[in-house]
Amino acid sequence: MLSRFPVCFAVVIGVVLSVTAVHGQITFTGSMLGPLRARSIGPAIMSGRISDIAVVDTAPRRFYVGAAGGGVWRTTNAGVTFTSVFDELPQSIGAITIDQKRPDTVWVGTGETWTRNSVSVGEGIFRSTDAGRTWQKSGLDSSERISRIVIHPRDAKIIYAAVPGPLFHDSQHRGLYRSIDFGTTWSKILSGDERTGCSDVVIDPKNPKILVASMWTFRRTPYSFSSGGPGSGIFRSTDGGNTWSRIRKGLPEGDVGRIALAMSPLDPKLLFASVEAKESAMYRSIDGGLSWERRYVGSVVDIRPFYFSRLVCDPKDKNVVYKCGIQMYRSDDAGLTFTIIAATAHSDHHSVWIDPANTEHIILGTDGGVYESFERGKTVRFMSNLPVSQFYHVTVDNATPFNVYGGLQDNGSWRGPSDAPGGITNGHWKFVGGGDGFHVAPERADANVVYWESQGGNLNRTSLTSGETKNIAPTPDDGSLKLRYNWNTPIVRGAQPGVIYVGSQYLHRSTNRGDTWTRISPDLTTNDSAKLAQEASGGLTLDNSSAENHCTIYTITESPIDQKVVWVGTDDGNLQRTTDGGTTWKNFSGSFPLLPKGTWVSSVDPSPHDAATCFVTFDGHMNGDMHPYVFRTHDNGQTWTPIITKDIVGYAHIIRQDPVMARILYLGTESGLWISLDAGASWASFRNNLPAVAVRNLAIQSRDNALAIATHGRGIYIIDNLEVLRQTDPLAITEELTVLTTEPAVRSQGGGAGRWFGGDADYAGESLSQSAQVWYILKERHMRGPFTISISDSSGKLIRSFPGSTRKGLNSVELAMRMPAPLTAESEIGGAFGSAIGPLLAEGVYTVELNKAGLKKSTTVLVVTDTVYKHSAEDRTAQQKLVAKLYRLNEELAITVAQVKAGLDSLMPTRWDSPITDSLNKLHKSLVNSKVGLVTGEEQLRERLSSLFGEVNSYLGKPTSSQEALASTLELRVEEATRTAGEILKHYSFETRAQIEARLRKARSKK
Structure with a gap:
């Protein structure tokens, strides 16, 4: 099959390629690359981590879903369809609250508060008064994480926001905040120290002067996590939050950690609290929080309290309380015992809503999406139409259409097609392996053999033909040497079939698909003993999931020019290179201007054009440094030059140089995708159909000129026509009108609809366009005289003529590969079905002429039939x-x-x-x-x-x-x-x- 270049006879409004000369360089400003868009291919079959759910109590068909890294989604039909309503805003969601008396008013606190190692960051609180159609930023910009928003039951202008605060650094912006003017201004009414913030708050609906809040001391570093401290505890106010008293009666002595609170809507004096402590337990208060009694001790409350800290009281039965955990738990005896419900739902629950009109009806938010039950959790249905998966990496193969491979936080490793007739459905995605997924890559000689790994170096090789899986992780012969694997262990294919690399603190290479391994390096990390105490990580509750493994190799790249040259980056700041296949190594740490010591090496990209050129990104966010760091060398690492500009937002994850045009660079940060057309002198944020989501990895499919984008919250996106970028050189924009070269357009029947009648809930990612596109650049906006575009067939017959887009910069004309359906004789019984679809354009050469007030330029489009048809x-x-x-x-x-x-x-x-x-x-x-x-x-x-x-x-x-x-x-x-x-x-x-x-x-x- 020929690669298809997305191309309809319509004009697509263009971009502004506004360029400004600055000291001889070209700096891009304004909106760029408008007609060039990314398409979302999903998947939604496994959905992704849900941080919060808010439902309109009186109209439960209307609810909002907050994703850990995928923004806010709204449904008005009980989840049959969802609409993303937060694309331009921070995608990490901590809390959503609806004003139940005015349900069009919705508050969103950004910054996930289930504080695992991979969480993103927020930028404050946002408010909508039109059911999510528009949003207004409402302050708390430095909060980073907001865990709960409470609306005063009698005065909607009074809002409370629980702010745990930053995860990776000290901050004075922690505590419980109150606004009395609808979010215009905020005052901190309950403070902790620089490591202690507010994790939960409840308000008495009958006497709103009474509030109960929990404070939490916590901190994460790249190599440890600590939950708990003397600042943690339960606090109570009887004057609307002006003054507070710490509550100790009945609660555990000594330090406590994260505490979840719930107040019964039937009796505000009845409260429940799950309290992390040396012996974590469930507590109950029957006097409005003044005193507490322990009710339950066990796994429901003592497993990962930092990650599972949500309680909800039943709105009709005072004895029923729900607890989120690895499973969803319900107590029918006021917290004495718990029963697992929703057993077939994905594990790891974070949110639950109970219908106040029908308590059999509940909605759950998990690490694997949204579930609904109408039998109190006895049975559940999965909403498989929320594409909020969190990819770490993406790899492509050379199949037709090419496949993408990737691993997801919480949801395993998968393979899916980049294109499919009628859309890329959930059924097109194939499960490869379980656990938390990371690197996934097909064997170069046989794409049915796939390498993948789950957390902490669990490396496997799977045959997609037979379904067999073999663990191939390197282990010492005698077991005496402990290998350290990163949570996100790199697996990289070499250029030669069968060659793969994996990193522990050493670099390991196999030449036989992982059956045997050779260690080809010394310890390439700092091997800092102060950072190797993971067994004690967690604070009050030990938590050693490999997420805190440190002094490990994080990124590996074999040079595309010389296979003996391998670059290795570590999570403790070392950038190492061998030029002789591993015999000797050179460490470049300390060579990067203004880079803090020990900053995580997030990616290395040796140039495919020049053996002496290499690009590297560093990520310091786990040390509290949110700045992006990107460097380039042209002299084999002797000197390194920063190529970041002040325009770039978000810490840097990945950089890729275009394999065809050396001046083009692609950069993924925590806030999106950035493109440079001038070797890093200037950058443009690419946001056309791509939200402000974390871009963790990028892969280029050279045959199809496509860029696959792995987002950590919105699945996979693809930009299909990189040739447009390659022909868009701002330095070459000298003529009034420039028409770009157009690739052949492929006529294809598309293989049928590709989908059965699945209803409106049936999810499908966007297929590759069946049109061809003709691109042109206007040096300046066309202001005077007509500007027309004419299209003729191979015989010279005029097919259509229409006005062209006159906007400065890049524009496009789409050439639809099907003609309109023929005119059909009218009948009382309706249409004639056989002629409902127009024919494909005939093969041949079509001419597109642009006439700019007398200045004429033309190009041709060759229309060919897909080679799949014999x-x-x-x-x-x-x-x-x-x-x-x-x-x-x-x-x-x-x-x-x-x-x-x-x-x-x-x-x-x-x-x-x-x-x-x-x-x-x-x-x-x-x-x-x-x-x-x-x-x-x-x-x-x-x-x-x-x-x-x-x-x-x-x-x-x-x-x-x-x-x-x-x-x-x-x-x-x-x-x-x-x-x-x-x-x-x-x-x-x-x-x-x-x-x-x-x-x-x-x-x-x-x-």
Whole structure:
């Protein structure tokens, strides 16, 4: 199959390639690359981590879902469909609250508060007063994480926000905040120290002066996590938050950690708290939080309290309380015992809503998406239409269409196609391996053999043919040496088949698909013993999941020019290189201007154009440094130059140099994708259909000129037409009008619909466009005179002419690969199904001419048939000729029927019983079916012609002899009908055929 270059006869409004000369360099400003867009291919089959859910209590079909890294989604039909309503805003969500008295008012606190190692960051609190259609930033910019938002039950202008605060550094911006002016200003009313913030708060709906809040001391570093401290605890206010008292009665002595709170809506004096402590437990208060009693001790509350800290009371039964955890738990005896519910849902629950009108109805948010139950969790249904998966990496193969491979936080390793007829459905995605997924890559010699790993170096090789999986992780021969693997262990293929690399603190190489390994380096990390105490990580609750593993290799790249050159980056700041296949190594740490020591090496990209050039990104966010760091060397690492600009937002994850055009760079940060067309001198944020989401990895499919984008919260996106970027050189924009070279356009039937009737909830990612695009650049905005675009076929016949986009910069014209459906004779029973779809454009060369007030430029588009179809050129030509003939006959008949109908409409009022009226009626009945019946209805000329057109149009090879013969017969009948109509109406002054044709075409264009 030929690679298809997305190209319809319509103008796509363009970009501003506004360039400013600064010291001889070109700096891009303004909106860039507008018509160039990314398409989302999903997946949604595994969804992703949900941090919060908010439901309109009186209209539970309306609810909002907050994703850990995928923004806010709204449904108005109980999850049948979801709409993303937060694309331009921070995608990491901590809390969502609806004003239940004014449900169009929605508050969103950004910054996930389930504080695992991979969480993103927020930028404050946002408010919508029109059900999520528009948003206004409402302060708390430095909060980084917001865990709960509470609205005063009597005064909607009073809002409380629980702010745990930053995860990776000290901050004074922690605590419980209050606004009394609808979020315009905020005051901190409950403070902790620089490591202690507010994790939860509840308000008495009957006496809103009473609030109960929990404070939490916590901190994460790249190599440890600590939960708990003397600042943690439960606090109570009786004056609306002006003053607070710490509550100790009945609670554990000593330090406590994260505490979840819940207040019964039936009795505000009844509260529950899950309290992290040396012995974590569930507590109950029956006096409004003044004193507490321990109710339960066990796994429901003592497993990962930092990650599972949500309690919800049943709105109709005071004894029922729900607890989020690895499973969803419910207590029916006021917290004494717990039962697992929703057992078939994904593990790791973070949010639960109980319908106040029907407590059998609950909605759950998990690490694997949203579930709903109408039986209190006995059974659940999964909403498999939320594409909020969190990819760490992406790899592509050379299949047609190419596949993408990647691993997801919480949701394993997967493979899916980059294109599919009718959309890329959940069924197109194939599960490769479990656990938390990271690197996934097919073997170069056999794409049915896939390498993948789950957390902490669990490296596997799977045959997709047999389903067998073999663990191939390197281990010391005698077991005496402990290998340190990063949570996100790198697996990298070499250029040669069978060669793979994996990193612990050493670099390991296999030449036989992982069956045996050779250690080809010394310890390439700092091996800092102060950072190797993971067994004690967690604080009050030990938590050693490998997420804190440190002094490990994080990134590996073999040079595309010299396979003996391998670059290795570590999570403790070392950048190492070998030029002799691992015999010797050089450490470049300390060589990077203004880079803090020990900053994580997040990616290395040796140039495919120049052996002496390499690019590297560093990520310091886990040390509290949110700045992006990107460097380049042109002299084998002797010197390194920063190529970051002040425009770039978000810490840097990945950089890739374009394999064709050396000046083009792609950069993924925590806030999105950035593109440079001038080797890093300037950068543009790419946001066309790509939200402000973390971009963790990038892969370029060279054959198809496509960029695959792994986002940590919105799945995979693809930019299909990198050739446009390669031809867009701001230094070369010297002419008023520049038309770019266009790749061949591929005509294809698309393999059928590709989907059955799955209903509106059936998710599908966006397929590759079946059009061709012609791109042009205007040096300046066109202001005077006409600017037209004309398109002609290979015979020179004008197909269409229309105004072009006059915007400065990059613009495009789309050439649809299908013509409009033919005009079809009208009938009382409706449309003729066979002619409902237009034919593909005929093969050949099409000319596109742009006329800018007399300045003419043109280009050609070669339309070819997809090589998947094995028909000869002669057979394809025969099909195209017959389709064109039947297309013409359908339209001629449509005009004739309209002519007859116009005659009848004019004559019927006064001459309904005349011979001419009788003749017209008989002719009309012979041409179109007038009897209702999709199957048993009569077939007249229109129906037979439409059916034949559909048959021939659906097959790109040679028509059958029967089809050819029937077409000739029907042609005679159409000619006879046209002649008969003309004879009957020749003495009357009705519309001419030309007028009727113009009227019909105008009506079609409006559909």
